[in-house]
Amino acid sequence: MAITREEVEHIAELAKLYLTEEEKEKMQRQLSAILDYFAMLQEIDTSLIPPTATVLPLRNVMREDTPAPSFDRDKILANAPQKVEGYVKVKVVLE
Amino acid sequence: MESALHHLSIYQAHKLLKEGQTTSVELTEAVLRQIEKVEGLVKAYITITPELALKQARLADEKILRHRKAGESFSPLLGIPISIKDIICTEGIRTTCASRILENFFPPYDATVVEKLKEAGAVIVGKTNLDEFAMGSSTENSAFFPTRNPWDLERVPGGSSGGSAAAVAAGECLGSLGTDTGGSVRQPAAFCGVTGLKPSYGRVSRYGLVAFASSLDQIGPITKDVTDAALLLSVIAGHDPKDSTSVDYPVPDYLKALVPEVKGVRVGVPKEYFIEGMEEGVEKAIREAIDCLEELGAEVVEISLPHTKYALPTYYLIAPAEASANLARYDGVKYGLYIPASELWEEYRLTRGNGFGPEVKRRIMLGTYALSAGYYDAYYLKAQKVRTLIKKDFDEAFEKVDVIVAPTSPTVAFKLGEKVEDPLKMYLSDVFTIPVNLAGICAISIPCGFSEGLPVGLQVMGPAFGEEKILRVAYAYEQATQWHLKRPPL
Numbered sequence: 001m002a003i004t005r006e007e008v009e010h011i012a013e014l015a016k017l018y019l020t021e022e023e024k025e026k027m028q029r030q031l032s033a034i035l036d037y038f039a040m041l042q043e044i045d046t047s048l049i050p051p052t053a054t055v056l057p058l059r060n061v062m063r064e065d066t067p068a069p070s071f072d073r074d075k076i077l078a079n080a081p082q083k084v085e086g087y088v089k090v091k092v093v094l095e
Numbered sequence: 096m097e098s099a100l101h102h103l104s105i106y107q108a109h110k111l112l113k114e115g116q117t118t119s120v121e122l123t124e125a126v127l128r129q130i131e132k133v134e135g136l137v138k139a140y141i142t143i144t145p146e147l148a149l150k151q152a153r154l155a156d157e158k159i160l161r162h163r164k165a166g167e168s169f170s171p172l173l174g175i176p177i178s179i180k181d182i183i184c185t186e187g188i189r190t191t192c193a194s195r196i197l198e199n200f201f202p203p204y205d206a207t208v209v210e211k212l213k214e215a216g217a218v219i220v221g222k223t224n225l226d227e228f229a230m231g232s233s234t235e236n237s238a239f240f241p242t243r244n245p246w247d248l249e250r251v252p253g254g255s256s257g258g259s260a261a262a263v264a265a266g267e268c269l270g271s272l273g274t275d276t277g278g279s280v281r282q283p284a285a286f287c288g289v290t291g292l293k294p295s296y297g298r299v300s301r302y303g304l305v306a307f308a309s310s311l312d313q314i315g316p317i318t319k320d321v322t323d324a325a326l327l328l329s330v331i332a333g334h335d336p337k338d339s340t341s342v343d344y345p346v347p348d349y350l351k352a353l354v355p356e357v358k359g360v361r362v363g364v365p366k367e368y369f370i371e372g373m374e375e376g377v378e379k380a381i382r383e384a385i386d387c388l389e390e391l392g393a394e395v396v397e398i399s400l401p402h403t404k405y406a407l408p409t410y411y412l413i414a415p416a417e418a419s420a421n422l423a424r425y426d427g428v429k430y431g432l433y434i435p436a437s438e439l440w441e442e443y444r445l446t447r448g449n450g451f452g453p454e455v456k457r458r459i460m461l462g463t464y465a466l467s468a469g470y471y472d473a474y475y476l477k478a479q480k481v482r483t484l485i486k487k488d489f490d491e492a493f494e495k496v497d498v499i500v501a502p503t504s505p506t507v508a509f510k511l512g513e514k515v516e517d518p519l520k521m522y523l524s525d526v527f528t529i530p531v532n533l534a535g536i537c538a539i540s541i542p543c544g545f546s547e548g549l550p551v552g553l554q555v556m557g558p559a560f561g562e563e564k565i566l567r568v569a570y571a572y573e574q575a576t577q578w579h580l581k582r583p584p585l
Contacts, residue, residue: 008460015419015463016426016440017456018448027460030518034461037519038408041477044484051479052486054310054340055535055559056297061339075203081433090428091439 002035003028100125101266102582105323108269109171112159119155119174122269123148123218126176129266130220133585138242139252139262141181142189143221148176151218158216171326173216178268180259181222182229183314184303185209188219192305193237194227196425196432196450206303207338208272208314208331215330220268223258227452228422229279229307231255232524235515236454243511244286245583246549250508253283253524259317260287264583270318270327276308277410278503278528280315281540285503285552288542288581290569291317292324293528295559296535297342299328300335308417309340311410311532320579321541321570325349328562344560352563355574358392362568363496367403368527373505376546381502384543384553384572388500391571396496400488405481406530411522412465412478413533418455419462425450457518486534493558498568502527503540503552531556539565542578550581 008028012019019027073086082089100122103111111117127145134140155174162169179185182192184202186209191197205213212219226236234242234257242257244250245265252261256273260283263271273280275293284291293315301312316327329350334343364385369378389395427433427446434445451459465474492499504524514521531538536559543553553572557565573579 003464007464011460011463011467014467015423015459016443016447017451017459018444019456023453023456027457030457031461031464034411034519034522035464038412038474041405041408041412041481042473044402044405044481046477046480046484049480049483051476052482053479054296055486056340056342058297058340058342063336063339071203078203079200079430081427081431088428091442093439 002032101129103269104319105171105175105269105326108175112174113163115163119152119159119218120149122174123152123176123220126220126266126268133265134267136243136248136585137245137261137265137267138240139223139258139265139267140178140221141191141193141224141239141258144188144219148218148220155216155218170215170330172212172330175217175269176220177212177217178220178223178259178262178271179209180225180256180271180273182225182274182305183209183272184305185219185222188222190222190305192228193225193239194450194452194455195238197430198432200430202303204303207300207335209303211331223256223262223271225258226255227455228305228418229255229274229276230418230454230458232278232282232521233509233514234258235511236452238452241511244508245585246288247508250510250549251286253286253508255279256317257283260284260289260291263287263289263317263319265585266582270316270323272314272331273317274304274312274314275532276311276414277532278525280317281503281528281538281552281554282525284317284540285550286508288550288583289317290320290324290539290541290579291315292328292539293531293537294328294332294562295537297340298537298560298562299331300333300338300341302335302337306421308414309421310417311414321539321566321573322350322353324539325353325566347563349562349566352566353570354567355571357388357568357571360393360498360568361496362388362393362395363398363492363499364395365398365400365403365492365499365501367400368501370505373502374507374546377502377506377551380544380546380551381553385500387575388568388572391575393568398492398496398499400492400530402481402484402488403530406485406533407522407526409478409481409485410529410533411461412474413482415458415462416465416475417462419459419466422455422459454518482533485530489530489534489536489558498564499556501554501556503554504528507546507549507551527554535559537562537565539569541569541573542581543572543576544578
């Protein structure tokens with residue numbers, strides 16, 4: 001196994017994903033198989049190769065900062081599960 | 096004529112509309128009748144919008160009448176019934192990404208490509224099924240139901256744009272928009288015997304496309320032939336101030352590229368694409384297609400893309416890494432599924448744990464792992480470096496050849512359930528399409544024959560912003576062979 005049960009739980013917590021016991025077991029097995037297969041990348045010497053994050057030569061595209069009408073508030077809020085007085089409602093973040 | 100209206104190509108339908116031989120309402124009604132007839136078997140759509148479609152069709156007919164009276168030409172999309180993959184935002188029409196987490200999401204705006212379709216006067220018939228968040232190669236990862244291949248209902252239509260490809264093949268629309276992150280337009284097009292084009296990265300605006308892997312995603316047409324692909328691409332391509340990765344290059348009239356003539360065109364055949372595990376019938380069809388291009392006057396050259404075998408692991412590190420960041424937004428706060436709990440973190444865990452399906456969770460986990468402390472250099476950074484090498488392979492190849500041809504997929508459509516329990520096996524289905532996305536270049540899949548009664552796709556790849564080259568070669572082949580005229584026996 002390329003990946004331990006504890007690692008599965010740690011990653012699930014980083015990703016804020018609830019997993020059942022059965023899912024954890026399956027995830028450990030499947031991710032291990034996938035990572036084993038990916039080990040072939042280590043065959044290639046990339047010490048002198050720069051990484052590619054995007055294929056485009058563009059960097060930091062700017063536009064004019066011109067004021068324009070925005071979306072209607074009610075329209076945006078229409079999809080929010082919980083709202084109050086024109087705001088999105090969330091549970092307390094800071095005690 | 097009337098009974099076969101739904102099997103017309105966009106270009107053919109446009110000709111009839113221009114000559115006054117049919118109307119948009121007649122076309123739309125024919126498509127809606129076909130949907131009624133076959134949708135129970137194919138299940139290509141998540142949402143069908145018949146009232147909206149007929150309203151748009153009536154408006155289109157008014158416009159067509161005015162244009163005809165004035166003796167004016169009009170957009171080839173005016174009055175044409177089109178479907179859209181359900182990961183592209185449509186204002187007021189439910190957009191689910193085939194996920195429980197967005198089951199009741201109604202976008203407050205149209206994606207730029209949808210705006211462009213509407214401006215051109217297209218009629219929107221509905222939103223097509225896909226693998227959840229476009230993650231998959233069979234459309235079995237849809238949280239709602241799998242789509243079936245119109246050529247054999249026991250088989251998958253491919254994915255992730257399986258709904259779009261099946262709908263086009265079954266005459267449930269005249270054309271469709273799909274998305275392609277690792278082959279999701281081309282592979283289902285190949286499996287369903289239709290045409291699918293992945294534009295170069297930056298050619299088409301991604302504004303309003305729900306993000307999966309932002310450095311790879313592109314929207315592309317799925318159509319009945321090469322002419323329709325050129326025509327749809329001409330409408331959706333171009334710079335968009337709302338997408339900073341859309342490039343400000345002029346958009347040519349892609350229909351002008353359709354010259355059935357390949358004399359002297361240099362066609363590269365990469366030896367790494369003819370591997371063990373490829374189905375015999377697929378290899379035979381591809382070899383015959385290459386012979387055909389040679390007979391048409393193309394100069395066929397064997398080439399090498401040495402890093403091909405590393406593309407799959409590279410992709411399955413980069414795409415999930417980007418996805419794990421993009422999908423962090425589904426937290427039950429601004430939109431989507433919300434599961435209440437006693438505190439915020441628990442709400443996040445429960446909402447996401449219940450809202451995402453198994454493949455999406457797997458990719459979020461894989462991506463989070465590849466980006467996490469201690470593994471970033473070994474996995475994510477390593478993959479980005481290998482991506483550089485894969486791109487370099489193509490850059491060097493395109494110094495020697497104009498286009499590269501290869502199979503779209505190593506197999507024909509497989510059976511439902513055959514690969515769902517083995518993710519790695521499913522990933523291998525994309526082995527020939529993924530390198531194109533990593534390199535940001537363009538490619539088209541066109542029908543090139545059958546293996547055991549199922550369609551085989553020929554992939555024509557071209558350099559970045561070289562869409563005219565691939566369209567020309569694809570068109571010449573299509574005109575010489577006519578495979579694109581075959582329809583499934585539904």
